[in-house]
Amino acid sequence: xxxxxxxxxxxxxxxxxxxxxxxxxxxxxxxxxxxxxxxxxxxxxxxxxxxxxxxxxxxxxxxxxxxxxxxxxxxxxxxxxxxxxxxxx
Amino acid sequence: xxxxxxxxxxxxxxxxxxxxxxxxxxxxxxxxxxxxxxxxxxxxxxxxxxxxxxxxxxxxxxxxxxxxxxxxxxxxxxxxxxxxxxxxxxxxxxxxxxxxxxxxxxxxxxxxxxxxxxxxxxxxxxxxxxxxxxxxxxxxxxxxxxxxxxxxxxxxxxxxxxxxxxxxxxxxxxxxxxxxxxxxxxxxxxxxxxxxxxxxxxxxxxxxxxxxxxxxxxxxxxxxxxxxxxxxxxxxxxxxxxxxxxxxxxxxxxxxxxxxxxxxxxxxxxxxxxxxxxxxxxxxxxxxxxxxxxxxxxxxxxxxxxxxxxxxxxxxxxxxxxxxxxxxxxxxxxxxxxxxxxxxxxxxxxxxxxxxxxxxxxxxxxxxxxxxxxxxxxxxxxxxxxxxxxxxxxxxxxxxxxxxxxxxxxxxxxx
Numbered sequence: 001x002x003x004x005x006x007x008x009x010x011x012x013x014x015x016x017x018x019x020x021x022x023x024x025x026x027x028x029x030x031x032x033x034x035x036x037x038x039x040x041x042x043x044x045x046x047x048x049x050x051x052x053x054x055x056x057x058x059x060x061x062x063x064x065x066x067x068x069x070x071x072x073x074x075x076x077x078x079x080x081x082x083x084x085x086x087x088x089x
Numbered sequence: 090x091x092x093x094x095x096x097x098x099x100x101x102x103x104x105x106x107x108x109x110x111x112x113x114x115x116x117x118x119x120x121x122x123x124x125x126x127x128x129x130x131x132x133x134x135x136x137x138x139x140x141x142x143x144x145x146x147x148x149x150x151x152x153x154x155x156x157x158x159x160x161x162x163x164x165x166x167x168x169x170x171x172x173x174x175x176x177x178x179x180x181x182x183x184x185x186x187x188x189x190x191x192x193x194x195x196x197x198x199x200x201x202x203x204x205x206x207x208x209x210x211x212x213x214x215x216x217x218x219x220x221x222x223x224x225x226x227x228x229x230x231x232x233x234x235x236x237x238x239x240x241x242x243x244x245x246x247x248x249x250x251x252x253x254x255x256x257x258x259x260x261x262x263x264x265x266x267x268x269x270x271x272x273x274x275x276x277x278x279x280x281x282x283x284x285x286x287x288x289x290x291x292x293x294x295x296x297x298x299x300x301x302x303x304x305x306x307x308x309x310x311x312x313x314x315x316x317x318x319x320x321x322x323x324x325x326x327x328x329x330x331x332x333x334x335x336x337x338x339x340x341x342x343x344x345x346x347x348x349x350x351x352x353x354x355x356x357x358x359x360x361x362x363x364x365x366x367x368x369x370x371x372x373x374x375x376x377x378x379x380x381x382x383x384x385x386x387x388x389x390x391x392x393x394x395x396x397x398x399x400x401x402x403x404x405x406x407x408x409x410x411x412x413x414x415x416x417x418x419x420x421x422x423x424x425x426x427x428x429x430x431x432x433x434x435x436x437x438x439x440x441x442x443x444x445x446x447x448x449x450x451x452x453x454x455x456x457x458x459x460x461x462x463x464x465x466x467x468x469x470x471x472x473x474x475x476x477x478x479x480x481x482x483x484x485x486x487x488x489x490x491x492x493x494x495x496x497x498x499x500x501x502x503x504x
Contacts, residue, residue, distance in 0.1 A: 072254035
């Protein structure tokens with residue numbers, strides 16, 4: 001019974017945070033971040049910063065979709081980072 | 090005559106220059122036509138992955154080994170579909186084994202929502218999902234309790250998952266919610282010393298219910314340097330029927346109502362700090378596994394009339410890791426050096442036949458040849474380890490426990 005309460009609480013927390021998130025627009029500072037800045041901040045959370053020249057544009061598109069999922073990047077973050085990688089390779 | 094010839098040559102050259110311009114214009118037009126015909130590559134297949142080879146040396150053994158060779162397949166179709174799979178190849182004890190780490194299809198439904206099906210790499214804590222590749226893991230091995238072979242936690246399972254990342258003002262929220270087959274409980278019929286352990290990654294479920302789990306993490310700082318994650322997992326791991334259904338003296342033993350509740354909290358802080366001219370990387374994770382009380386049978390226990398026993402089936406593990414790399418130094422050698430240290434603990438239930446208390450301290454020096462190729466040189470000391478490290482999953486209270494010290498050199502590469 002106690003276990004079910006914990007799980008229920010977690011589910012309610014997810015729902016609440018999801019609803020809450022819809023009303024929280026990204027701040028102006030976040031929205032203005034460049035792809036290069038997001039690359040520097042997010043990739044390094046798990047591994048060293050990847051070199052843009054190691055992959056071509058098509059490969060970066062695939063890796064980007066993979067990392068958007070694995071690192072739970074927002075869509076905007078993923079798009080900006082991949083655009084930067086494509087422009088810098 | 091001479092003048093006429095000069096005029097003729099001049100006119101010829103003049104006409105040729107027009108022809109050249111015309112040819113260049115035609116070439117440019119053709120290039121544009123080809124570019125307009127070229128469609129974006131909607132389907133793309135690539136193989137990545139990682140590998141780690143090296144050497145372990147202890148007081149009585151020195152050996153070269155291959156600790157990982159894991160090709161990762163990525164297959165993108167359009168901008169929303171992705172298939173990803175990791176194959177785990179091992180060559181240990183003269184045996185080559187091939188295991189499916191994960192194989193999942195994902196579809197990006199909308200902003201902040203992706204749905205995945207297949208054999209999922211489960212986001213229980215951060216290490217198993219994000220930090221396990223050998224070129225990402227700063228140490229040569231996984232922390233105690235988090236490896237595939239001896240893990241107390243789910244690493245992968247068959248099921249369905251929704252997940253995503255959402256911006257919350259200056260902060261960010263990452264979430265995952267999944268439903269999978271879930272674990273099985275070892276009832277002792279196939280190995281009495283392991284009674285009460287959970288087994289993971291079951292292709293066939295042993296009951297009608299499903300396990301559910303979640304991980305929610307918050308990145309409160311605008312630069313995403315800090316992440317705090319909470320994980321929860323609930324399952325009923327027992328069979329519907331008693332494993333002793335045909336044994337009239339023990340058929341009352343039944344595990345269908347046994348429950349398993351797992352929790353974890355993980356922390357990551359990674360920041361480039363000017364004052365110390367480098368990057369500080371802190372990782373930590375605390376895990377608990379609580380399986381509800383059950384009675385198990387020990388046929389070899391001749392001191393008890395009933396041959397039955399029970400215990401509080403609770404396991405805990407945690408690790409804390411620090412790495413520092415002076416990446417802002419100008420010296421090309423020193424800036425690629427990284428200092429690492431990790432402390433790790435794994436306690437299995439008291440009173441069980443697989444009771445153990447292990448502590449491990451590791452430290453080392455890494456040298457990064459590139460952003461994804463690293464040489465790891467380290468020293469690791471494990472107290473309470475079974476004598477044979479390869480049999481950690483089947484250890485019992487009767488096993489000879491000892492302190493195992495090892496010197497390790499490994500080369501890891503992200504492919």
